[in-house]
Amino acid sequence: MKTQAVLETIAQNDGKDCIRLSGEWTLKNLIGNPALLKSLKLTANKNGLTWDLLEVDVLDNATALLLWQTWDGKLPAELEIKPEHQHIILKWQSQVIPVIDKPVFSLGRVALHFSQTIIETFGQLSNFVIILGQLLLDTGSLIRHPGDIPWAEISITIYEAGVRALGITALVGFLIGIVLSYLSALQLRLFGAEIYIIDILGLSIIRELGPLLAAILVAGRSGSAMTAQIGIMRVTEELDALSAMGISHSLRLVLPKVVALTLAMPLLSVWTSTTALIGGMFSAQNTLDISYQQFLLKLPDTVPLLNLLIGLGKSAVFGLMIALIACHFGFRIKPNTESLGNETTNSVVAAITIVIMVDAVFAILFMNVGMP
């Protein structure tokens, strides 16, 4: 077994104390023994001590520094030490500590930081416009050369972002449907207007909640995955490899994601709305005694078809925006883990915010459309 570090205080005949160190004086041994560290620090306040380090087997640089600091930066007058250990301790005597100009707070620096943030924001916007523009050019190019359409990538993205999201969207939709139906039922019952539960659920879910819920889930689930995927490709130099082969990032990475999400989002939205309505029907039957048959028969009368079309249109735009934002932030990732984490978070936050903003624009534009 290893020898531990030992510190002994020995009273001598001349009245002076002798501090005898022995064993392995390494930083690991010292940190693991707080009592020893405390005893060593206590010696710092005493003058006229004799130090005996002849029985020290191992002395590492860190412990040598600790002793040097204890001795207040000079060798004790009475010290017995092996020459090799003295050499280690004296290294600290000759160390020159450079003065480093660390950044300090100043108004100039704040102004610089502020201006950099503004420039960065405009940079982001211009990058986003560049991606959008490149996407339009790619679309034009693909119309002229349909053979170049990346079908495989589009198909994979539809599967990853659409098919594999069916479970979670169904669960969330179903539960939201139940909650909405239950809470509305409590209010409607007060007025004896139970039958209007179909109007409330139909309109709010098909036109608003279904598309929005699906979009938020997809932004969190697939948007983040797309950003991280492009980011990892940057870290592993796969993006550079594609460029070196003359393959357009936009055509091979951005376009399939945008097309796939634009196609998959309306379908997911219909799916989420359906499961939410099923949840709502289930709750309505249990709380208000409205049968499934009655619910389904009345639904087309209370919710005009235009609402479904608005929901589908909105979802397509949501899908487009989520994919574009995910790609935009993905390309901003620098080859380090900090940037990867930050940009993925930014991507999800930006995507959800934009989805809600687009939803608000749709609400204003189609204010008088599709109402019963």
Add this chain to the structure above:
Amino acid sequence: MSEAFAIKMDHVWTQFGDKVVHKDINLALPQGEILGLVGASGCGKTVLLREIIGLQAPSQGEIQVMGESLKTVTSNHDERLRNHCGVLFQKGALFSVLDVFENIAFPLRELGVEDEEFIKRLVYMKLENVGLSVNDAWLKPSDLSGGMTKRVALARTLILEPNLLLLDEPTSGLDPISSQDFVDLLSELHRELKFTVVLVTHDLDVLRDLCTKVAVLADQQLVAFGTLAEVMVNEHPFVKRFFHNQRARRVFEYQADQAHG
């Protein structure tokens, strides 16, 4: 007895599913040696290194590091074992969120050292040891070149002055000058700190200039172990191909020519 060996492997077998990576490996490396572990790509050198670090366990057999069996370590022991070993990963594995100073200071802070003056002086010393300037201390890992990354990683590895240093391809990706500088640096630090080194390498120059012992992995087994001169006369076909191909001959003959003036 076991204390005299830095690493001792007894009948180590490693299997991934049906694939046998190591077949009955036995090795006893005395303390203070610099061992070069060589073998063809994919022969399990890095796996063996990971087993020594304790990142994965062998399927059968026992590994002792600094006299302590990896099989019997408890979490406390585990910590002690980690303190014995310093590991330099192939790409440096610096923490990208921390600057160079904080990367090097990280093991100290984890150990519970709080004295900032103490940390500063120790980090500056290690920076100097590995040939870096104090002005590099505030750079982020993403701003460093390959050679600098390896030096910073080495400084971080050495801050606690481990008894055993494990290096995974330390000179890969470095230009010949940086590679030679790294070998010189390691050799100098080895003279000063007297640690044991195990390094996985494909670099014949490193074997020639740095290693005091060489181990060759081939056909899932340790087919040769000894000094470079001893290993070079081994009759195993892989050893012959590895040490007597045209390139290897040029490297070793150059050394012989230099030795003869």
